[in-house]
Amino acid sequence: MRTHYCANIDETHIGQEITVAGWVASRRDHGGVIFIDVRDNDQVVQLVCDPADDAVAHKMAEDVRDQFVIIATGIVRARGEGLANPNLKTGKIEIVVKNLIIENRSMPMPFELGDEKVNEEIRLRYRYLDLRSQKSHNIFKLRSKVTMSARNALDKMGFLEVETPILTKSTPEGARDYLVPSRVHNGDFYALPQSPQLFKQLLMVSGFDKYFQIAKCFRDEDLRADRQPEFTQIDVEMSFCNQEDVISVAENLLRAIFSENGFSVPQKFNRMKYNEAMERFGSDKPDMRYDLSMVDMIDIFDRCDNEIFTSIAKDKKHNRIKALRVPNGDNIFSKRQMKGFEDFVRKFGASGLGYFQMKEDGLKGPLTKFFKDEDLEAIVQRCNLSVGDVVFFGAGAKKVVLDYMGRFRIFLAEAMNIIPKDTFEFLWVTDFPMFEVEEGRTKAMHHPFTMPLLNDEGKLVYDDIEELSSVGYDIVLNGYEIGGGSIRIHKEQIQQEIFKILGIGEDEAKEKFGFLLDALKFGAPPHGGFAFGLDRLIMIMSGTSSIRDVIAFPKTQRVQCLLTQAPSSVDATQLNDLGLRLKKVLS
DSSP states (O other): OOSOOGGGOOGGGTTOEEEEEEEEEEEEEETTEEEEEEEOSSOEEEEEEOTTTOHHHHHHHTTOOTTOEEEEEEEEEEOOTTOOOTTSTTTTEEEEEEEEEEEEOOOOOSSOTTOTTSOHHHHHHTHHHHTTSHHHHHHHHHHHHHHHHHHHHHHHTTOEEOOOOSSBOOOOSSSBOEEEEOSSSTTOEEEEOSOSHHHHHHHHHTTOOEEEEEEEEEOBOOOBTTBOSEEEEEEEEEESOOHHHHHHHHHHHHHHHHHTTTOOOOSSOEEEEHHHHHHHHSSSSOOTTSOOOEEEOHHHHTTSSOHHHHHHHTOTTTEEEEEEEETTHHHHSOHHHHHHHHHHHHTTTOSOOEEEEEETTEEESTTGGGSOHHHHHHHHHHHTOOTTOEEEEEEEEHHHHHHHHHHHHHHHHHHHTOOOSSOOOEEEEEOOBSEEEETTEEEESSOTTBOBOOOTTSOOOOSSGGGOBBSEEEEEETTEEEEEEEEBOOOHHHHHHHHHHTTOOHHHHHHHHHHHHHHTTTTOOOEEEEEEEHHHHHHHHHTOSOGGGGSSSOOOTTSOBTTTTBSOOOOHHHHHHTTOOOOOOOO
């Protein structure tokens, strides 16, 4: 229906007759001569409808409005002196129309394309219109190219793409499963996979040495800007490997993805152990584009005259007192602002927030009266304070303090506008704890198939369950976890021991994971892998702040599709076929 895409038309086509097709981006009537900007896949070209050139085409152009679908044939000519548009690739030429067809009309648009101020609910309700914007087209071109780069890079490294089931078995892997009732087996349910974890391990047992998949995953969990109930990950697994082998493959894949799509990547990816990341930055995904690291002060505060601090300092295992130095903060923030910061940290469980200001004659602030001069000097030395600096303090239970001080670090960086733009800082976080204990219940930090750190004899030895590390690792980019993985357990007896620690009995393990445990008895090789969150990766690369921008038809924070109105009720016949009856749950 067309001879050229708009993007392919330039001065070499002057004098040629061509046909273009697309949507009307704008229409302007300049004293009888009508100008129409027509947009196709990713570019705009100007059409000129002059009654002196073709009265019929001009008459048709009088009916044209924004977002009409048109097909136009005409002669390419150079724009007049001083009329070129340097903002357009096609800005030096225009098409004098000799034939114009209105292929389809459009109702008035509910919003202007590309208007960032439009309510997101409206944009998602009309997502097919929102996707017409140039921003969306650029994002999904990048997404397509990144996916192709990943496939090509993994193919060159000898990985085989294998698809795994979407309808599978419900297994406890952390988040809630999405369940699908079976019509054939009334009362039984499939689960949508939270990840292909078990199947890719089975492929290693099958001798598929290197596997990958662009995999759909599903998790029924509370949403936020960088999380969706259904998402896509680049899933990779390999046999006869250790952590260094896996990290090397992951880094090579990231370099290919970024460099082939016009982004520079550092040759060296930094590393940090989990405990250091938590103690210094209060997060297992610290943004390394800026400093603002925390310092442990519990021993100094143990010597002060404030009973609240000394009681906290007595339990150095379960409590923390952390200092966060802000260079030149005394000249950036007023005392009123600094007192107001307490409101921010209280939202995350803090009981208060102390601070000192570094003046010419030493530390000043409401807390100085509780410290001896030598301890105030120790604070100055340990925090490396200079005149004009401010240092904030958080004290209390370890998990609470690390959490709110980590969040406060980000809050301060954003308030001071010190986060560099257009910079990519990668960080491997390694040596994750094998387990975490919440409300007396032991849970796997990554998942129950992660290999724990064993002693030289290959045994699982520990005094404190929370001190046991795993061979697990995450890759962090600009403060976002973009991927992670582990070396897997490939020996059945170790897997059984982990299940036992997690409180999964032999019968439950057999019922939920029997197929995996059986497979491990048939010569399972050492294996490990990783997965990158494709959506989150594209979000960062494209510079948008919401993962919903990089998914064609996303869900809202309330897990709804405003376009299709899903989820929705189904009729009684469908429920009867599935052997289901709805019960009203009282809130």
